[in-house]
Amino acid sequence: MRKKFSEFFSSKYILIAVSALCVIFIATSFFTDRLVTPLKNVVSAVVVPLQKGMNYIGLWATDGYDRLQEVSRLLDENEKLNEQVNSLTEENNRLKQDTYELDRLRELYELDAKYADYPKTGARIIGTSSDNWYSTFTIDKGSDDGMEVDMNVIAGGGLVGIITEVGKNYSVVKSIIEDGSYASAQLIDTGDVCTVSGDIELMDEGLIHVQYFKSGITVRNGDKIVTSNISEKYLPGILIGYAKDVTTDANNLTQSGYLVPAVDFEHLQEVLVITQKKEAKEAIE
Amino acid sequence: MKRKAGELLIIILFYVLQITLGRAISIGGIMPNLLVILPVVFGYLNGKNEGMFVGFFAGLLYDLSASSLLGFSALVFVYIGYLAGIFYRRYEGSEMIIPLVIIFAGDFIFEFLSYVGNFLLHNRLNLIYFITRFIIPEMIYTGIVFVLLYKLFLWLNPHLEVRNKRRVNNFDERNI
Numbered sequence: 001m002r003k004k005f006s007e008f009f010s011s012k013y014i015l016i017a018v019s020a021l022c023v024i025f026i027a028t029s030f031f032t033d034r035l036v037t038p039l040k041n042v043v044s045a046v047v048v049p050l051q052k053g054m055n056y057i058g059l060w061a062t063d064g065y066d067r068l069q070e071v072s073r074l075l076d077e078n079e080k081l082n083e084q085v086n087s088l089t090e091e092n093n094r095l096k097q098d099t100y101e102l103d104r105l106r107e108l109y110e111l112d113a114k115y116a117d118y119p120k121t122g123a124r125i126i127g128t129s130s131d132n133w134y135s136t137f138t139i140d141k142g143s144d145d146g147m148e149v150d151m152n153v154i155a156g157g158g159l160v161g162i163i164t165e166v167g168k169n170y171s172v173v174k175s176i177i178e179d180g181s182y183a184s185a186q187l188i189d190t191g192d193v194c195t196v197s198g199d200i201e202l203m204d205e206g207l208i209h210v211q212y213f214k215s216g217i218t219v220r221n222g223d224k225i226v227t228s229n230i231s232e233k234y235l236p237g238i239l240i241g242y243a244k245d246v247t248t249d250a251n252n253l254t255q256s257g258y259l260v261p262a263v264d265f266e267h268l269q270e271v272l273v274i275t276q277k278k279e280a281k282e283a284i285e
Numbered sequence: 286m287k288r289k290a291g292e293l294l295i296i297i298l299f300y301v302l303q304i305t306l307g308r309a310i311s312i313g314g315i316m317p318n319l320l321v322i323l324p325v326v327f328g329y330l331n332g333k334n335e336g337m338f339v340g341f342f343a344g345l346l347y348d349l350s351a352s353s354l355l356g357f358s359a360l361v362f363v364y365i366g367y368l369a370g371i372f373y374r375r376y377e378g379s380e381m382i383i384p385l386v387i388i389f390a391g392d393f394i395f396e397f398l399s400y401v402g403n404f405l406l407h408n409r410l411n412l413i414y415f416i417t418r419f420i421i422p423e424m425i426y427t428g429i430v431f432v433l434l435y436k437l438f439l440w441l442n443p444h445l446e447v448r449n450k451r452r453v454n455n456f457d458e459r460n461i
Binding site for chain 1 (some may be wrong): 297300301302303304305306308309313314315316318319330333334337341344345347349350351354355356357359360363367369370378399400401403404407409411414418419423445
C-alpha cells in the first residue's frame, strides 16, 4: 500500500515537472529559434537518412508495381508511339524554325529575366508535415548544398512555394496553397497586381484565393497569374496558376476570386529550387 | 534502460512512417496521427511513467516537423500518456476498448487545441467545418490504425522487457 502511495505521488510530480518543462519550451520557442534549431539539427541527423531510405523503398516498390502492371499496355503503346514519332519528327523540324524566330523575338523584347534563366537545382521531397493542418514539406537538400531561407521553389513550370527553414541536410518548404501563405502576384498580360493566399477551407476544391484586383479591370477564367515585380521574396514572372471566377467584392472597390495552381500538389515528388534570391538579385543590379 | 531505448526506437520509427508514408496512406487529405497512439499504448500497458516518457518524446518529435510551437504536442501527449496510465492494470491488457476511447478523446482534444492555436485565434471561426472535415476523420482513421496495430504492440511489449534480465527474473519469481 505504501509503495503504491509513493508511486502515485512520484508520477504526479513527474507530470508536473514535465509540464513545466514543456511550458518553458513553448514560451522559449514563441520568442526565439535558438532552442529549436539545435534540437532539429540533432534529430534531422538521425531521421533524414532514414527518411531518404524510406523514400527510396517507396519509390522502388511503386516502380516495381507499376512495371508489372504496365508491360502489356506499353507493348501496345509502343506501336502507336512509333507512328507518332514519325509525324512528330516532321513537326519538330517545323517547330525548330519557330524556335529560332522566338529566340530572336525574345532578344528583341528583352525577356532575359524569364525564369527559364534562373539558376536552379533539383531536390527530392522526403517528408511532409506531421499534422493535417499544413502542407509544408521537407526536401533532401540543406545548407550543405547551398540552400538558404527565402529561396523560391518551383515544379512543373509553376510556383510551389518558398523555403522557410534550412537545416544541415534538409530544408522545409512552405507551399503557396498552405493556409496563411501570401504572395504578391499580377496578371501576365496587363500587369494588374493582386494577392494570392492559401486557404485550408478550399483544400477539397484544389483552389486558392486571389484577392485585391482593382475594380475596373476584367479578369477572365484561365488568365495566367504570375509572381509580381513588387513581391518581396518571390522572383518576378513565375507562373502561379490560372484565374477562376473573379467577381467584384461587396465593397465595389476590389475584385476577388479563385486561382487554380499550375502545380499538381497531390503528386509532387521532385522540385526545383531557384538558388537565386530576390534581394541578392537586386543587390547585384 | 534498454526498454527506454527500445521505446525511443519505436517512436523514431513511427515518426519516420508518419512523415514519409503519411501522405501516401492519407484518405481525402487526412492522415492518421500515428504518434498519438504510442503514449496511449505504453501508458495503458506499462503505467503512467512510461506513458509520460513516451508521450514527451513522441510529442517533441511531432512538434519538430509540424508548424507549431515546440513543446505544445509534447505537453498534450504527456497528459494523454498519464491519462492512459491511470487505467494501467485496471483491465486486461488485451481489452481494446479503453485505449481506443482514450485515443479518440486524446486526439480530439489535441487537434481541437491545435485548431484553436492555429486558426481560431486567427479569426477562422468556421468551427463545424474544421471539426467535421479534419478532426473527426483523423480521430476515426487513427482509431482504425490503432485497432490494426494493437496486437502487434501486445506482442512487442513483453519483448522490450526480455532484453533486461533482472526484470525477467523478477517477473518469473512473481509468477511462480
